[in-house]
Amino acid sequence: MHVMVTGFPPFPGRPVNPTQELIRQLRANPISSRELRVTPVLLPVEYVQSERVYHESVEFHRPDLVLSFGVGRQPTPLRLEHCGVNEDDAEIPDNAGEYRRGVPIVPGGPPFLRSRHDLESLASHLLISGHPAETSENAGRYVCNHLLYFGMLHAQRAAVPYPFLFTHVAPAELLPESDFLRRALLSMIEWFQSQPLMAGGSHSPIKVHTMSSEAKKYWMGFDLGGTKMLAQVYDENWNVIAKERKRIKPGTNAKGGVERILSTIEESLTKAELTPENLHGLGIGCPGPIDMDRGLLLDLPNLGWEAVPLKERLESKLNCPVAVLNDVDAGTYAEYRRGAAQGARCAIGVFAGTGIGGGCVYKGEILRGQKNSCFEIGHVQVMSNGPRCGCGQRGCLESVASRLAIAAQVARAAYHGDAPKLLEAAGTDLANIRSGALKSSIEKGDLAVADIIKEASRYIGIAIAGVVNLINPEIVVLGGGLVEAMPDLFITHVSRSANKRVMPAFKDSFRVVPAALEDDAGVLGAALWAEYRLGQVDGVTSANSTS
Structure with missing residues (x-):
C-alpha cells in the first residue's frame, strides 16, 4: 500500500x-x-x-x-x-x-x-x-x-x-x-x-490509483454559430482530443440544421474513437435567446429557426445528457472557469463581433432573467437618436460599436480620403475590412481609424459603467476579433470611459481585461457548463453548511 x-x-x-x-x-x-x-x-x-x-x-x-x-x-x-x-x-x-x-x-x-x-x-x-x-x-x-x-x-x-x-x-x-x-x-x-x-x-478494497480507459470521463462542447458549427471532445483533464467543424448552408431549416449538428457530433466522436455513451455530458452554445431549463431555442434570427426543442432532439438521438445555453454566456463562463476571470466572484463578458453580446457569472451561476435570457448589453442605448439598430431601436451599443458598425465608419473615412492606408489595403468594401486590416492601417498612420476605435471604446465603456453601477463586478472581460487584434487600444479606452461614469465608490474597483481563450471560449464554456449543470462531478452533491 x-x-x-x-x-x-x-x-x-x-x-x-x-x-x-x-x-x-x-x-x-x-x-x-x-x-x-x-x-x-x-x-x-x-x-x-x-x-x-x-x-x-x-x-x-x-x-x-x-x-x-x-x-x-x-x-x-x-x-x-x-x-x-x-x-x-x-x-x-x-x-x-x-x-x-x-x-x-x-x-x-x-x-x-x-x-x-x-x-x-x-x-x-x-x-x-x-x-x-x-x-x-x-x-x-x-x-x-x-x-x-x-x-x-x-x-x-x-x-x-x-x-x-x-x-x-x-x-x-x-x-x-x-x-x-x-x-x-x-x-x-x-x-x-x-x-x-x-x-x-x-x-471494494483500496485500489491502486492508475489510469483506466474505461473509467475516463469525456465531455463535448458544441458552438453553433450563424454560418458554422464546431464540436470538440475533451478528456477528463480538459485536453481537446478531437474536433469537427462544418459550415451551415444558407437557408438550412431547423430540421436540417439539427441533422447537421448530429452528424458533426458523431464525426467528432468517431475521430476520438468514442461513442455517445462514453460522454458524461454535452453542452451546446447557441446564438439568440434560450430557454436553458428546457433546452429550447426560442428565436435564432440569423438562422431563421424558432422554438426548436434542441435538448430533447439531441438526447433522444444520442442517449446522452445535454445542456443548452446562449453562446455568449458560454464564452463568459469559460473565461470565468478557465480564462481571464478565474478567481472572480462576479465577472461580466462583453464580446464584440457582428453584434455585441454580454454575459454575467456570479458565484458560479450564469445570470438569467425570468425568460432564461438576459444581459443583452448590445441593446443598451448609449446614443440618443443614434443609428437604427437591428432590434428596431436607435442608438444601441451594437449600432455604434460592433464590428459591422466600425467597418461602416472606417469605410466612409477611407472613401473620403481620411484613411489612405486602409483604402490601399482593403478598399471600401465592408467584407474586406477585417480586424487585421484595421490594426495595420492604424500602425501605418491612419489616425482617423484610431479615432473611430477610440470612440467605439468610449461607447462600450458607457454601457459597462451602467452595469458596474448595478452589480459591481470584479472583472470585465472584453472579447471578439477586434479586441484580440488591438487589446491595448480597446482596454485602455474602455476602462477610462467606464471609470469616468461609475459611482465614486466603484471607481477602479473593477478590472477590464482582454479575453484569454479567444476562439475556444464558446465551445469550452459549453462543455464546462455541461459538467456543472448536469451534476457530473463523480456523483458529488452539495451539503448544507453547519458552520
Missing part, C-alpha cells in the same frame, strides 16, 4: 507548524516495506501553489491513499474534517502575500464537498489506540480548507477515485509527545487498511 502524506510549513500567526515536523520525521526515518510505503510531501501555504504541488505529487506518485494534515486551533490533538467549502475567505494572507475574501476555490464547482469515510468510526479507532480525536464540520476558509476542498474534488474526479482525508492537528505546544503525529498516522493507515471503502457506489 502506498500512502502520500502532506503537511504545511509555518504561516502568519503560526510560527511553528507541527505538520512540517511530521514531514521532517518521515523523511529522516522513512516508512518503507513491501506492505507499506509512505511518501511525505510538504505543500506551500499558498492558495494557488498548494493546488499545483498537490496535483503534481499525486500524478507522479500515484498513491492508494492521501492523508493531509494542517495545524488548527483546537485543543483536541486530532480533528477529522468532514466538510470542505468552495470558498477562500481569510483575514490573513497566504505565504505569497495573497489575500482572499469570498473567492471560490473552483468557480462553478459544488458549494460543499463531504468526506465519504466513516470519520466517527476512525475517531473511535484513534481514541482506542491512544490518539484523542474528534470530527469537525468547519475547516475554516484558509489554505487548509482550500486543500481540503481541492483534495476531495481531485480524489473523487480521478479515473479511479482514491481515499482522501484532511486532519487538523492541535498546536505543537498542545500535542502529547514529539512523535505523536507519526504514531497517529500509522493508526490511521491501519484503519483505512481494514475498511471496505466506497468506490463508485459499491464496496
